[in-house]
Amino acid sequence: VDESKLELDTVEKELKENEEQIRERAVTIKRIQTEMATTKRIMEEIMSGDKATKLILEARENGEIEGIYGTVGELCKTHPKYSLALNITAGNRINYIVVEDDKTAARCIEKIKKAKAGRITFLPLNKLKPLVINPQIRDKEVIGRAIDLVKFEPKYRKAIEYVFGQTLIVKNLDAARRVGFSYRAVTLEGDVVNPSGSMTGGYYKGKKQERIALIVKDEAKLPQLETELAELQEERDRLVDYRTAIARELNDELLPQLSDNIRNRDLRERDLKSTKEEIQLRSEENIGIQNELQQLTDEHLHLENEINELISMKKDLSETLLRLQEAETELKEAINRSGFQELMDEIKQKEQFLEELQEEKRELEMTHFKKESQIEDNKNKISDCQTERVEKEKEKPTIEKQHDEVIQQITTLDNQYSVIKERRDEIIDTIQKSNDEMEKLKGEQRALRKRLEEDKEIKNQQLILIERLQTERKEANNKITELEEFATEQDLPYIFAEDEVMDVEVLNEVLTGFQAELESMPEINMKAITQYEEELELNQELVERKQFVEKDFNAIKQAINEIETEKRKKFMKVFEGISKNFNRIFGILSSGGRARLDLEDSDDPFNGGISVMANPGGKKIISMLSLSGGEKSLTALALVFAIQRYKPAPFYVFDEIDAFLDVNNVSKVATLVREMSKTTQIIIISLRAPMIAAAEKIFGVTAGENHISQIVSVSLDEIMKIVETNDMAMEAASI
Structure with a gap:
């Protein structure tokens, strides 16, 4: 009976533990299923746009298409404190897929078209030409460029620069307002200030993708938990059957005694439970005391070792101090006898002065090293630019x-x-x-x-x-x-x-x-x-x-569409080239200024005109029609020079293009015209001294006798020779 009772107790205990484990597994499974249900909509929203991405990444995994590296988000990492700002910076471009070249991108696009999986953007590394800002801003609230806060492999640099290369990361919105209207700035809280003047901000509900990642991770555990739950339920059924068998055996043999024993057992179990709880409490307290005692013992041993070391050091120091005192006494006597004290003071002053000089030398060496590094970097940049x-x-x-x-x-x-x-x-x-x-x-x-x-x-x-x-x-x-x-x-x-x-x-x-x-x-x-x-x-x-004519008509229509496509392609190539030249030349003529060409109808360029936009001197970018007279002249000249640089004409005639410009801008225009004259012949009608001074040959028109125009031609080189000759003659006369 005792053995059966003991065995029954063991079974009851195992059954209780089994029930507890089953409850825990069931709660975990229910929690995961509930979270999966509540986040299903979010996952569908996220995954709906990822069908094409998933298709391409599967093609990468099974080796169907070579040269697929992955999404921008996969290829770069950052510190958690910058993740929100960098996610806002990247936006949808975080899901762009980086590929080796444009051929790989074309194969991927064909695959997506056949599967009708949606649309996605690819970044072919052989075609990307990203623009990367390099501002010289001294503001403690500016953390730095977004590209500098991202870790990635060097071969992906073009793609990462395309996404993060034109944005600054700042600490707060005030800092973003200070620098954001010159550069795109994003705060750590996700607020955005654009150079165009627009500002985006507010409450950002983050952590959505992190939450979904955790749920996906829990979902992966779900089959294992369900298997464990099934095994526990089987074990529970086995224990229940075993307990029933033992109970039946006890009922058949010693039911009355067992009933008394069970009642006594229940009483003892309650007492035992309370005793166990008390023992558990005492054990936990005892463990804490033991840990504390062990910690104190270790500290005591450590202190004893330190004390012994200090005693030994004290003894050594005492002996050393005694010897030093004796030596000091002897030295003082010698100094007093020799009158050496003043010399020692002077030596101390010299040594102190020498230390200051050495410190200054170290600082200068450090500064020199930094300057040399900067010079070397600049040399490399200059070499690259020249190449x-x-x-x-x-x-x-x-x-x-x-x-x-x-x-x-x-x-x-x-x-x-x-x-x-x-x-x-x-x-x-x-x-x-x-x-x-x-x-x-x-x-x-x-x-x-x-x-x-x-x-x-x-x-x-x-x-x-x-x-x-x-x-x-x-x-x-x-x-x-x-x-x-x-x-x-x-x-x-x-x-x-x-x-x-x-x-x-x-x-x-x-x-x-x-x-x-x-x-x-x-x-x-x-x-x-x-x-x-x-x-x-x-x-x-x-x-x-009719069918033949319709077929001919469709062929002609297709040919017209191809011609229109090719015409648009050629036009956009010329338009983009001139626009880049326009911005670059305008930046030279107007320090800190920017300019661009905008299509009135970007979908159909031939259906509208072209707007000229500029912000001379770092002002707000506006239409050329709203600029002043001098600014209009400068902008128009920049556009003419941009066209000339893209497709130089053999001959240009400019009539008083500098009439509305100040002296500084006239000099800048003259410098550009001088550079243009290397490949193009230019005639300028001008009354401004800086423009005339930059000319290779000057023709003057004056009224002669009987009011007949007379043309006078002179070369600046000849004038300089005459001036030098006169200077030499005057110098000789003075000698």
């Missing part, structure tokens, strides 16, 4: 040749477009005429078919009537013949009743009337069927001609 400039100069003839070819192609395409458009108009007119003619023939065909059916119906009715009358007439004639034969055989007089004779006459009259009516009817067109077949063949021919 790039040489390469660009080498590429310039090729680019110009390509540009000429493109212009020639555009001209050819325009001519082809005009011819095709005329041909299309002719085909459309032909199709319209064919359609009208076909409709007319169809109407005639329907009328002819209706008339033919009516004629057939009338003819059939007449034939039926004639056949019936002929049958009746034949029967009447047969009857008359029979009567005549009967009268002959019987020797009867050949006399008939008047009404019988009248019937035959009536029939003859009716028959004669029908024959006359039939003869009076118009003749039936027996060629109607043949004509119908001819019209049907003509209709089929017109249908085939």
